[in-house]
Amino acid sequence: MAGLCLGTLAPLLGRAGGGGLGPADWAALRFTLVQAALSAGASVVLAVPVARALARRRFPGRSALVTLLGAPFILPVIVAVLGLLAVFGRGGLLNDGLRALGWPPVSIYGLQGVVLAHVFLNLPLATRLILQGWLDIPAERFRLAATLNAPVWAVLERPMLRQVVPGAVAAIFALCLTSFSVALILGGGPAATTVELAIYQAIRFEADFAGAAQLALLQYALCGGAALLAVALTRGPVLGAGLGRAVERWDAGGLGARVADALWIGAAALFLLLPLGLIVLRGIGGLDDLPGEAWGATGRSLLVALGATALSVGLALALALRGGALAQVAGALPLAASSLVLGTGLLLVLRPFVGLGAVALPVTALADALMALPFALRSLAPALAEVEARHGRLAESLGIVGVARLGIVVLPLLRPALGFAGGLAAALSMGNLGVIALFAGQGQGTLPLLMAQLMGAYRMEAAAGVGLVILLLALGLFWAFDRGGRLDAAAR
Numbered sequence: 001m002a003g004l005c006l007g008t009l010a011p012l013l014g015r016a017g018g019g020g021l022g023p024a025d026w027a028a029l030r031f032t033l034v035q036a037a038l039s040a041g042a043s044v045v046l047a048v049p050v051a052r053a054l055a056r057r058r059f060p061g062r063s064a065l066v067t068l069l070g071a072p073f074i075l076p077v078i079v080a081v082l083g084l085l086a087v088f089g090r091g092g093l094l095n096d097g098l099r100a101l102g103w104p105p106v107s108i109y110g111l112q113g114v115v116l117a118h119v120f121l122n123l124p125l126a127t128r129l130i131l132q133g134w135l136d137i138p139a140e141r142f143r144l145a146a147t148l149n150a151p152v153w154a155v156l157e158r159p160m161l162r163q164v165v166p167g168a169v170a171a172i173f174a175l176c177l178t179s180f181s182v183a184l185i186l187g188g189g190p191a192a193t194t195v196e197l198a199i200y201q202a203i204r205f206e207a208d209f210a211g212a213a214q215l216a217l218l219q220y221a222l223c224g225g226a227a228l229l230a231v232a233l234t235r236g237p238v239l240g241a242g243l244g245r246a247v248e249r250w251d252a253g254g255l256g257a258r259v260a261d262a263l264w265i266g267a268a269a270l271f272l273l274l275p276l277g278l279i280v281l282r283g284i285g286g287l288d289d290l291p292g293e294a295w296g297a298t299g300r301s302l303l304v305a306l307g308a309t310a311l312s313v314g315l316a317l318a319l320a321l322r323g324g325a326l327a328q329v330a331g332a333l334p335l336a337a338s339s340l341v342l343g344t345g346l347l348l349v350l351r352p353f354v355g356l357g358a359v360a361l362p363v364t365a366l367a368d369a370l371m372a373l374p375f376a377l378r379s380l381a382p383a384l385a386e387v388e389a390r391h392g393r394l395a396e397s398l399g400i401v402g403v404a405r406l407g408i409v410v411l412p413l414l415r416p417a418l419g420f421a422g423g424l425a426a427a428l429s430m431g432n433l434g435v436i437a438l439f440a441g442q443g444q445g446t447l448p449l450l451m452a453q454l455m456g457a458y459r460m461e462a463a464a465g466v467g468l469v470i471l472l473l474a475l476g477l478f479w480a481f482d483r484g485g486r487l488d489a490a491a492r
Contacts, residue, residue, distance in 0.1 A: 001315070001319075001330040001331070001333050002330065002333070004342070004366070004370060005333035005334055005336065005337060005342070005370065006333065007345075008337070008341070008342055008344075008345025008346060008349070009217070009220065009345065010345075011213070011345050011348035011349050012213040012216050012217050012220070012341075012344065012345050012348065013213075013217065014213075014348075015209055015210050015212075015213035015348055021214070021218070024190070024193075024198070025195075025198065025211075025214075025215060025218075027190070027191070027193070028193045028194060028195050028197070028198040028215075029195060029218065031111070031187075031191070031192060031193060031194060032177060032194045032195045032196075032222070033222075034111070035111060035114045035115055035118070035176065035183075035194070036118075036173050036176035036177050036226075037173065038111075038115045039114070039115050039118035039119060039122065039172065039173075039176040040118075040122070040169045040170075040172040040173040040176060041169065042115060042119050043118065043119050043122040043123050043125075043126045043172050044126045044130070044165055044168050044169050044172065046119065046123055046126075046268075047123055047126035047127040047129075047130050047168075048130060048161065048165070049260075049264045050123075050127050050264050050265065050268045051126075051127045051128075051130040051131040051133075051134060052134065052157070052261075052264075053260070053261035053262075053264045053265050054066065054127070054131055054265065055131055055134035055135065056257070056261055057258075057261050057262075057265070065265070065269060066128075066131070074424070074427045074428075074474060074475065074478055075121070075276075075431070075471075075474075076427075076430065076431020076432075076448065076467075076470050076471065076474050077121065077179065077181040077182060077431060077432075077433070078181045078185070078431060078433050078448050078451055078452060078467070078470070079279060079431060079451075079467040079470050079471050079474075080117065080120060080121055080275065081117055081181060081182060081185050081186060082279060082451070082455070082463060082464060082467045083275025083276055083278055083279040083467075084108065084113075084116065084117055084120055084275050085108065085460075086275060086278035086279065086282060086464075087274055087275050087278060088106070088108045088113075088116065089108055090105065090107075090108075091460075092108075093274075093278075094106065108186060109186055109187070109189075109192070110186070110187065110189065110191070110192045111187075111191075111192055113186035113187070114179075114182055114183060114186050114187050114192065114194075117179075117182045117186055118172075118176050118179060118182060120271070120272070120275070121179075121182075122172045122175060122176070123268065123271070123272070124272065125171075125172065125175075126168050126172055127268070129164065129167070129168040129171070130161070130164055130165070130168060132164075133160045133161070133163070133164035134157070134160065136160070137156055137157075137160060141156055142156065166233040167230060167233040169233075170226065170229045170230035170232075170233045171230040173226055173229075173230075174223065174226035174227050174229075174230050174335065177194075177195075177219070177222050177223055177226055177338075178196060178219075178223060178338035178339075178340075179194075179196075180194075180196045180197065180200070180338070180339075180340050180433065180434050180437075181433045181434075181448070181452070183196065183197045184197055184200070184433070184437075184452065185452065185455060195215055195218055195219045195222065196219060196338060196340050196341075198215050199212050199215045199216055199219065199340055199341070199344055200340065200437060200438065202215065203344065203347070203438055204437070204438065209348060212344055213344065213348065216340075216341045216344045216345065219337070219338060219340075219341050220336060220337050220341055223335065223336050223337055223338060223341070224335075224336035224337075227332065227335040227336050231332075279464065279467055279468060279471060280468060280471075282460075282461070282464040282468075283464045283465055283467055283468025283469075283471070284468065285461060285464070285465075286460075286461040286462055286463070286464035286465030286466075286467075286468070287465045287468065287469075288465070289459070289461045289462040289465055290462060290465045290466065290469075291450070291454070291462060293443065293445075293450060294447070294450060294465075294466055294469070296443065297445055297446055297447045297449070297450045297466075298447060298469065298473070300361060300444070300445070300446050301430055301446040301447040301448075301470075301473065302430075302473070303361060303365075304361055304364050304365045304368065304429055304436075304446060305365075305368075305426045305429040305430045305473075305477060306426065307361075307362070307365035307369075308364075308365045308366075308368035308369040308372065308425055308426070308428075308429040309369075309372075309422045309425040309426045309429065309477075309481070310369075311365065311366065311369035312368075312369040312370075312372040312373050312376050312421070312422075312425040313376055313380075313418060313421050313422050313425060315369065315373055315376075316331065316373055316376035316377040316379075316380050316421060317380060317414075317418070319331045319377055319381075320377060320380040320381045320384045321384070321406075321410075323381075328377075328381075331373060331374055331377035332374055334370040334371055334373050334374055335374055338371075338434070339367040339368065339370070339371045339432065339434040339435050340434045340435065340438070342367045342370060342435070343363060343364075343367050343434065343435030343438050343439070344438070346363050346366075346367070346435075347363075347438055347439065350363070356438075356439045356441070357439065357440070357441035357444055359439065360436060360439035360440045360441070360444050361436075361444070363435055363439055364434075364435045364436045364439065364446070365429070367434065367435040368425075368428065368429035368432050368435075369425065369429075371428065371432070372424060372425035372428045372429065375421070375424055375425075375428075376421035376422075376424065376425055379417050379420050379421040379424070380414065380417050380418065380421055383413075383414055383416070383417035384410065384414060384417075387409065387410055387413045387414060391409055391413070395408075395409050415485045415486070416485045416486050417485070418485050419481045419482045419483070419484050419485015419486060420481070420482050420485060422481035422482075422485070423477060423478035423479070423480070423481030423482040423485075424478065426474075426477035426478060426481055427474040427475070427477055427478040430447070430470060430473050430474040430477060431448055431470055431471075431474050432448060433448035433449060433451075433452055436448070436449050437449055437452075447466055447469060447470050447473075448470065450466055451463050451466040451467055451470065454466060
């Protein structure tokens with residue numbers, strides 16, 4: 001992990017130019033920080049009332065909606081952008097309605113579009129993080145507040161938000177720094193270029209490897225600082241433990257509170273589900289327009305996704321078995337760099353020895369595996385700790401150690417966590433557009449790259465068809481791995 005994540009710094013340091021950042025580089029840095037700050041702030045501000053409403057209400061379909069809010073990483077970014085274009089783009093529902101009313105259309109391109117896309121992608125994550133804070137407040141605290149006629153917002157909710165919100169903002173800020181696909185499609189102009197997009201342009205269009213290396217080092221510093229900030233600001237529960245009783249909210253029984261909660265939940269559901277529904281509807285119509293290269297791109301995407309899954313789960317399992325602070329630090333190293341930065345370092349290493357097209361798919365799978373590794377390790381480490389706590393001493397007393405212990409005790413009981421980690425890695429890789437954009441030659445692209453090319457050529461129907469294929473494959477792979485891990489797991 002040190003060699004893969006930190007070793008790529010060496011070629012970047014060696015190739016970085018000594019002339020400093022130019023005006024365009026500073027503009028890219030400013031835009032990157034501004035859009036990440038606005039995106040993180042807007043996501044969390046909107047997530048607070050949505051999470052509060054979900055915490056206070058029980059209604060049919062609530063579990064399904066919360067499950068939807070738990071899958072922001074599964075949705076391919078480029079497919080999400082296509083869904084937003086179907087609603088807010090030049091020919092989207094919003095502008096069609098504005099034209100019908102005689103009002104001027106709005107543009108989704110530029111800063112406003114990048115922020116909108118990031119809010120769409122990260123509002124679910126922010127809601128889940130903040131909702132967990134509400135769920136961590138013991139029921140006994142609400143009962144005591146009702147007994148004392150104390151304001152719940154002042155004595156319980158506001159202190160919880162002071163603990164939870166800073167970590168959520170920092171985590172989403174870090175994610176928004178590395179969103180290459182959003183900036184490529186909705187930004188891209190001189191005034192709306194991120195650092196990652198500037199790296200891509202320097203390599204792909206200008207062959208300026210020294211400038212790309214310098215920008216990659218800058219991006220490394222940004223991501224590393226944001227990751228450290230997110231870890232430092234993430235705090236555990238501060239309101240103590242309860243007895244597990246169901247929470248009763250006497251403070252939320254009024255008509256005004258019920259109407260407000262219903263409006264927030266309905267607006268969030270509409271904002272999340274409408275673009276997804278349009279992706280499916282337009283994708284079905286665009287299946288007839290799929291280009292011939294879509295089938296080859298599908299095969300390459302599956303190969304990359306499966307390879308990335310095997311690497312990510314294998315590395316995560318090795319680190320989880322190793323345990324300790326060193327393994328945790330190694331598993332968090334990919335958070336300090338985006339896949340595009342890692343790809344840039346690998347490109348500089350491999351370029352003198354092999355043709356870039358020959359290593360396009362392996363390098364893409366490796367970068368995708370590293371990006372999924374922190375989430376896979378987060379899934380496996382607690383599950384492995386529970387297995388050891390329940391069965392470790394018995395296994396040792398029976399002399400089951402080493403490889404035998406791994407095969408007889410650990411892997412069978414880790415199957416659900418392994419399946420979830422594998423599904424997450426496969427879904428992330430299936431929809432990722434990053435490294436492949438640097439390495440792929442003619443006829444070597446994956447589905448996300450093909451979709452971006454079709455959108456750039458304004459073949460939106462064909463792009464919608466490719467987007468539907470990506471969405472179905474990503475969800476199908478996640479379901480297959482997750483279901484495979486849980487199948488018969490209860491009997492073990």
